[in-house]
Amino acid sequence: MGSAYYPILVAVFTGLVLISNITATKGVAFGPLLTDGGFLVFPVTYVIGDVLSEVYGFKAARRAIYVGFVMQALAVTAFWVTVRLPSAPGYENQEALATMVSSFTQLAVAGLAGFLVGQTVNAYMVVRIKQRTKESHLWARLLGSTVVGQFADTLVFCAIAAPVIGFGNVPAFATYAAIGWLYKTAVEAAMLPITYRVIGAIKRREPSYVPMT
Known part of the structure; x- marks a missing residue:
């Protein structure tokens, strides 16, 4: 890419x-509101995805998505190999590790599916809207892509992950999916001022960026 910012x-x-896939192994309840531990950092991935799509375009954003996908798959493989390695004398956490890896694997499958669908839709929407709005109405690109991308991601992820973390019945699933979608969208909306500044700063400093006119 010839950029100091893209690799970072x-x-x-x-x-x-x-991180979000590991923390998602725990179901979390705030009264009647059901979510998982991934809520702490996962919405930020969509903020970064928007930055990548806005500044570098769909192909570059898709490349980042593929890197994330491959690293998740590698993490799952490494965990499963580790579980099956012979335990050292005195090691007492084999059962707990196996349980954690089993949960993580199922959530990783959900995450991989949701991640590929949601992030790809998100990147595509940013680029498509930009083709119509050019450099103006950045807020519309960021929010519009998030609403659609997060909906696709959340629906796919929750459909697979909900039974794993104990939200298997229909009311619990509906609450889990709805809260996840609304929360992630709200986080990105709240972070719009920061996203604007980051995108503006990178555009000014990125030699490869050509404004769309």
Whole structure:
């Protein structure tokens, strides 16, 4: 890419995806509101995805999505190999590790599916809206892509993950999916001022960026 910013964004993007999939193994309840531990950092991946799509375009954003996908798959493989390695004398956490890896694997499958669908839709929407609005109405690109992308991601992820973390019945699933979608969308809306500044700063400093006219 010839950019000092693109590799950093991809690295942070991938790290946040991995962290969110591990923290998502715990179901979390705030009274009647059901979610998982991934709510802490996962919405930020969409903010970074928007930055990548807006500044570098769909192909570059898709490349970052593929990197995240491959690293998640590698994490699952590494965990399963580790579980099956012979335990050292005195190691007493084999059963707990196996249980955690089993949960993580199922959630990783959900995450991989939701991630590919949601992030791809999100990146596509940013680019398509930009083709119509050019450099203006950035807020419309960011929010419009998030609403659609997060809906696709949340629906796919929750359909697979809900039974794993204990939200298997229909009311619990509906609450889990709805809260996840609304929360993630709200986080990105709240972060719009920061996203604007980050995108503006990178556009000014990125030699490869050509404004769309």
